[in-house]
Amino acid sequence: MSECTERSEGGMPSQHGMTGKRIVRPYGDTTGDGMVQVSFTLPVPHDKRAEGAAVQLANKMGIDPALLVHAKPMGEGFTFFVVYGRVNHLVDLSAVRVVERDYPLLSAREVNALVKRQLRRKLSVVGACIGTDAHTVGIDAILNVKGVAGEKGLEYYRELKITNLGAQVSVPELVEAARVERADAVLVSQVVTQRDAHLHNTREMSAAFREAMPVGRRPLLVVGGPRFDESQAAELGVDRIFGRGTTPGEVASYLVHALVTNKKARVA
CATH class of the missing domain: 3.30.30.60 (D-lysine 5,6-aminomutase beta subunit KamE, N-terminal domain)
Known part of the structure; x- marks a missing residue:
């Protein structure tokens, strides 16, 4: 190479x-x-x-x-x-313009402490692969306690409440699950990229959440996958995009940054 x-x-x-x-x-x-x-x-x-x-x-x-x-x-x-x-x-x-990490990388102990002290309840996270995407390796690497490359997933964080819906979840099912679980954040993994399926699915998801939930009540929308361009977050209607090589610690640190330590009103 x-x-x-x-x-x-x-x-x-x-x-x-x-x-x-x-x-x-x-x-x-x-x-x-x-x-x-x-x-x-x-x-x-x-x-x-x-x-x-x-x-x-x-x-x-x-x-x-x-x-x-x-x-x-x-x-x-x-x-x-x-x-x-x-x-x-x-x-x-x-x-060259890239999306730099603009938040501190925290340990699991630091994440738990911040959520417990400032949020005073467990931070609810709903994850899924949407559409026809049946590849759960990405979402499981971030959410499952076994994690990836020796780093434990978000289920390991005691102050995070994780709901992993698995694969081939429809957008209406995801919206309803987020409502039932009172999700603070929704994590979506998209591996299948033929005919830009990952882009179409993401736009459909963001539009559905904006239609279903009022301003200020929408959960943080985060998507990830190997073929996403991290600079397209605003274009796709989500709050953050994570690319290949993302670790559970990076995602957990971002969630705490966006929802706890740097809480801001998001335009729905």
Whole structure:
């Protein structure tokens, strides 16, 4: 896999000049060589023509020269390719915009203490995979006591009341469960992304909560999944988006930040 090395626009190591630009280009075999590796599948059987098509596609992507390093049939009429080559594109790091964590990362003990002292009741959390999504690995990693990568899930936090509805939950069922459980927060995991299903489901969910609950009564809406863009929260009508690699501790810390220590009225 290629890495990015900080460079100047002329290819020499970058200097932070008056413009404030920080230019990087991909790193493959040698510093600043612009080498990248990409993989893709084409709906064609594996033969010489298919390999030529893969190289042509790579050229159109700006990879020149493009070296085909792997080609393998993927069932009838499909071929998987790996292409290695050079690109001339540069990236200005000073122009990159990402969603930074704007709240402190707390331990389970700190989360429990804050909820108990300031909320004076258990913080109610309802979680689910909505629509036709049957992949519970994401929601279970955050909610189940076993957690993920050695970090315990939210069920481990004694001051959090967790309701895990599981998979393939309809939006009306989720809204009703949130009402019954008097949810402070609703966590939704979306893994299936074909035809942007995760985006459609999220918009449907946020619209349903706004229609069903008055201003100030809506629970915090949080979604997560490997293909979400964390900067799309406002566009999708939710309060927060978590991407791949999110831990239960990050989610718990955010919930406490938003609902306990930094409580603000949210526009419904």
